[in-house]
Amino acid sequence: MGPRAANQPSNTIAVATVLILIGTWLLTRPGSDKTSRSPDSAGAVTGSMLLPAIPDSFPLCDAVRDDYIPCLDNTKAIKKLRTTKQYQHRERHCPKPQEMPRCVVPMPDGYKPHVPWPESRDQIWFNNVPRTSLANYKADQNWLKVQSDRFIFPGGGTQFKYGAATYIAWLEQVLPELAWGRHVQVALDMGCGVASFGAYLDAMSVKVLSVAPKDEHEAQVQFALERGVPALVGVMGTLRQPFPANSFDAVHCARCRVPWHANGGMLLLELNRLIRPGGYFIWSATPVCLDCKAFEPDDRQVWATMEELTARMCWTLRAKRVNSTFGIGVAVWQKPTDNRCYRHRPSNSSLAPLCSIADEPDAAWYVPMQSCMHRVPMDRDSQHGSQWPADGAERLTAEPVWLDGAAEAMESRTVAEEEEVWEEFNEASASGSSGSSGGGSSSFIFSSSSSSSESRGVDERLQLRLQLQQERIGGGDGEWDGGRRRGAGDGYGYGGYGGFENDTERWQRVQRTYERRMGFDWSTIRNVMDMDARMGGWGAALAGTGKPLWTLNVVPTSRPDTLPAVFERGLLGVYHDWCESFSTYPRTYDLLHADHLLSHLNKNHRRGCDIVDVMLEMDRMLRPMGYAIIRETNATAAVVETVAEALHWEAVDSYKRNTDDTVLAFQKTMWRPVLQAREE
Numbered sequence: 259m260g261p262r263a264a265n266q267p268s269n270t271i272a273v274a275t276v277l278i279l280i281g282t283w284l285l286t287r288p289g290s291d292k293t294s295r296s297p298d299s300a301g302a303v304t305g306s307m308l309l310p311a312i313p314d315s316f317p318l319c320d321a322v323r324d325d326y327i328p329c330l331d332n333t334k335a336i337k338k339l340r341t342t343k344q345y346q347h348r349e350r351h352c353p354k355p356q357e358m359p360r361c362v363v364p365m366p367d368g369y370k371p372h373v374p375w376p377e378s379r380d381q382i383w384f385n386n387v388p389r390t391s392l393a394n395y396k397a398d399q400n401w402l403k404v405q406s407d408r409f410i411f412p413g414g415g416t417q418f419k420y421g422a423a424t425y426i427a428w429l430e431q432v433l434p435e436l437a438w439g440r441h442v443q444v445a446l447d448m449g450c451g452v453a454s455f456g457a458y459l460d461a462m463s464v465k466v467l468s469v470a471p472k473d474e475h476e477a478q479v480q481f482a483l484e485r486g487v488p489a490l491v492g493v494m495g496t497l498r499q500p501f502p503a504n505s506f507d508a509v510h511c512a513r514c515r516v517p518w519h520a521n522g523g524m525l526l527l528e529l530n531r532l533i534r535p536g537g538y539f540i541w542s543a544t545p546v547c548l549d550c551k552a553f554e555p556d557d558r559q560v561w562a563t564m565e566e567l568t569a570r571m572c573w574t575l576r577a578k579r580v581n582s583t584f585g586i587g588v589a590v591w592q593k594p595t596d597n598r599c600y601r602h603r604p605s606n607s608s609l610a611p612l613c614s615i616a617d618e619p620d621a622a623w624y625v626p627m628q629s630c631m632h633r634v635p636m637d638r639d640s641q642h643g644s645q646w647p648a649d650g651a652e653r654l655t656a657e658p659v660w661l662d663g664a665a666e667a668m669e670s671r672t673v674a675e676e677e678e679v680w681e682e683f684n685e686a687s688a689s690g691s692s693g694s695s696g697g698g699s700s701s702f703i704f705s706s707s708s709s710s711s712e713s714r715g716v717d718e719r720l721q722l723r724l725q726l727q728q729e730r731i732g733g734g735d736g737e738w739d740g741g742r743r744r745g746a747g748d749g750y751g752y753g754g755y756g757g758f759e760n761d762t763e764r765w766q767r768v769q770r771t772y773e774r775r776m777g778f779d780w781s782t783i784r785n786v787m788d789m790d791a792r793m794g795g796w797g798a799a800l801a802g803t804g805k806p807l808w809t810l811n812v813v814p815t816s817r818p819d820t821l822p823a824v825f826e827r828g829l830l831g832v833y834h835d836w837c838e839s840f841s842t843y844p845r846t847y848d849l850l851h852a853d854h855l856l857s858h859l860n861k862n863h864r865r866g867c868d869i870v871d872v873m874l875e876m877d878r879m880l881r882p883m884g885y886a887i888i889r890e891t892n893a894t895a896a897v898v899e900t901v902a903e904a905l906h907w908e909a910v911d912s913y914k915r916n917t918d919d920t921v922l923a924f925q926k927t928m929w930r931p932v933l934q935a936r937e938e
Contacts, residue, residue: 312870312900318931319361325480326363326878328353328839330472330491344521345495348471350624352838358871362905363844363878365930371883372848375486375784375806379457381408382484386845389477392452401452402481411485413454417512417542417586422454425584426462429540433577433590436538439463440649442507443828446532449514453482453489460487463651465808466510467830469499483846486784488808488830491841494525498627500833503619504534504635504643505825512542519563522629526567527610530631531619534643535595539573540588547580547587564589570609571631572599597634620822623815623833642822653828654798657758661823758793758823765795769803776911776923778885783807783848787879790814790855791831794824801829807848812840814855837867839875848884850876854919857894869894873901880926885910888922895920 319326335351368385372378384407393402393409400414400421418425429436436442439462447455447468456466470478471493482489492499494516509529511518518526518541529539544554545561568575573591580587594600600612613619613630635641640660648656773780784807788796791811800809811831813821824831834840836859859867876886886907888898892914899922902909907924914920 313904315904315906315931316874317361319359319363324364324366325477325843327472327491327841327843328358330841345471345493348473348493349495349497350838350841355837355868355871358839360870360874362874362930365845365882365928369845369882369928371782372484372486372784372881374781378484378486378784379411379460380413381405381410382481384408387477387480387484389480392477392481401454409481411452411454411457413458415451415454415512418454418584420584422458426455426458428581428584429588429590432579432588433538435576436508436590441646442538443647443649443653444506444825444830445508445510446501446506447510447512448494448516449511450482450489451478451512453478453485453487455510455512456482456489457485457487460808465828465830467810477843480843480846483785483843486808488785488810489842490810490832491843494528496626498528498622498625499532500622501532501831502622502642502819502822502825502833503531503632505822506532506537507534508538508540509533510540510542513544519560519567522609523563523567523571524627524629526564526571527629527631528627530571530573530593533593534646535593535634536646537593538576539591539593541591542586542588544587546578546589547585550580550585550587567609570603570607572603594634596636600633620819623835642826647826647828653826654801655762655827658823658826661758661826761793761795762798765799766802769796769799772887773803775913776885776887778849778910778923780805780807782883783885785847785881786810786849787812787847787851789836789850789852789876790817790858791820791824792817792853793820794827794829794831796851796853797824797829798827814859816859836872836875840879842879844878845881847879848881850880850884850886852876852887853889854891856888856898857891860894869897870901873898873905877905877907877926882926882928884926886924886926888924889915890920890922891918892920895922898922 329350329352330348332351332353335353336347339346366385366388368388370383370385372386373382384404387409390404393404400412400419401416403410403412413421413423415422415425426438430438438459443464445456445459445464445466447453447466448470450456450468450470453466453468456468459466466488468479468482468487468489469492470482470489472479472491473493479489479491509532516525518529533539541564544550545557545564548558548561565575568591572594574594575589576592577590578587611630613628613632617628617630617632619632635644638644638659639662642658642660644660647653647658772778783805786797786800786807786809788794788809788811791797791809791813794809794811797809797811800807809829811821811824811829812834813819813824813831815833815835821831821833836855856867856869856872859872860869880886886902888895890898899909899912902922902924906927906929908927909922910925911923912920
């Protein structure tokens with residue numbers, strides 16, 4: 259700890275003040291009562307403890323919960339669903355805050371520190387993910403094999419039994435302009451299996467986010483993350499994917515079991531939202547190869563429907579090829595780069611209408627999918643996705659041209675103009691339809707799984723825009739948020755973080771400090787998450803070090819929307835509300851980074867967030883022997899240290915950045931409490 263200024267209170271007074279704050283906070287937090295919350299979903303209590311004290315140690319969750327994902331394992335909510343035809347049961351259904359168990363997730367028997375990258379691409383410890391059903395089910399497709407005390411990944415898949423590397427090279431032969439790592443640098447792999455597609459593209463400087471549901475295939479994403487491949491648990495169901503529009507250079511699907519042709523092509527239209535103009539959809543599936551051995555009876559009709567849908571969407575079929583050796587076919591479509599085709603489409607079709615201008619394409623947190631498509635952004639000076647980013651390594655640090663223009667465009671809009679757009683949103687919502695109207699407009703209603711108070715919906719998004727705009731136009735001083743100025747003069751999209759270049763340089767300095775001070779074993783760090791990423795400055799700084807790691811940049815739903823800038827610089831990111839659990843398995847990240855996130859959530863979030871719950875979620879996500887860096891105000895840092903001690907995290911470093919802020923570093927240990935037998 260740095261030296262205390264002469265006018266600072268004594269340690270005794272400071273500690274007493276913090277304890278009073280902790281007690282008051284715990285007694286008044288949402289859902290708090292006089293006893294601890296149940297450590298398991300059944301509501302049983304393993305002992306009671308009186309608040310306000312934070313426990314000396316947290317209890318162990320039920321022994322069957324070593325793969326527990328709170329928002330995906332909420333059986334109580336899933337049983338109440340009226341239908342599961344569109345995979346609603348695979349979507350997020352989060353417990354209420356008072357229903358969340360306050361416990362630590364157990365480790366599988368025999369768990370040990372993960373195999374380091376790049377060896378982990380090809381093998382992991384069996385006991386770390388002791389799931390054998392997928393290996394048995396996919397035994398003929400070379401996905402994975404059990405060998406002694408390890409899982410071996412030969413690199414195969416349903417569509418690439420001869421290896422992902424060979425398949426990837428073939429795709430570039432089919433369409434050379436894909437130019438892996440030079441042109442296509444950020445991709446989404448839907449229905450990823452064990453993520454061998456993304457694992458092998460990593461060596462070609464392509465960042466692939468692999469997505470698959472938690473379903474009967476058992477632990478696809480858990481295998482991916484244990485291997486060290488970027489992955490997220492998710493499903494193409496009824497809700498938009500948690501990414502902004504026009505973000506991915508390419509989307510890949512290899513026999514991913516997603517019915518793109520169904521429901522008027524709604525799922526395909528969601529891909530259209532995600533793919534940047536000029537980007538690609540790579541579909542490796544049986545309907546593409548009608549003469550292949552795997553051809554199914556309805557494939558001919560599926561292909562005909564896909565042809566009709568993609569033509570209506572103005573996608574260009576750039577390549578269609580069959581590989582007789584592999585016994586597969588692939589089709590590659592390209593999204594248009596302008597709106598000319600949209601204007602010349604026949605008007606007598608209900609397929610793929612244009613969305614209303616009121617439909618915010620970047621609104622993506624608990625927002626229902628729409629059966630419409632958004633216009634291609636054309637203003638290169640102010641709209642993200644309006645031009646292809648810089649190729650190669652330059653993309654990481656090159657400031658997007660549109661970022662300054664977006665700020666100027668926001669400054670030029672009056673509050674009255676923002677309110678006019680807001681009214682159009684509300685009129686659309688009042689129409690009572692979640693799909694497209696005959697006139698091609700769409701409206702927003704929130705899904706049954708989340709109320710408007712729990713959604714990053716249109717109204718909330720515009721409220722934030724209005725608030726920021728009013729601060730700027732009003733010429734006020736703005737507000738302090740986590741030690742960073744937000745208010746007059748800050749461009750929309752910057753979120754008050756000092757501008758792109760300053761932000762980039764700052765985080766490069768910070769990372770050098772981390773490497774000099776922290777004493778981490780960086781060779782063990784592969785999977786990294788920045789829990790409050792802003793414009794991805796720290797993730798870019800990490801990438802610039804050349805270390806063999808990747809960063810998932812999370813933009814909280816309560817922060818300004820800077821996620822488009824993250825994707826623009828060739829990084830991976832996602833929206834998330836940290837008052838809920840994250841869509842990942844336990845023990846999946848080696849390093850978590852939180853910069854003034856905890857105090858922000860507790861102070862500014864619409865519901866208020868409990869630091870204890872957020873840190874329990876961090877403990878769930880962290881691998882044993884993984885690290886956490888938490889930058890906070892001094893008052894919040896004191897609470898963090900108390901909770902970290904209860905989690906049995908070891909303090910690695912602590913220093914004051916200035917008189918108001920503290921930087922803390924911890925290492926999660928192999929400790930887990932003993933599960934007490936219940937005699938009742």
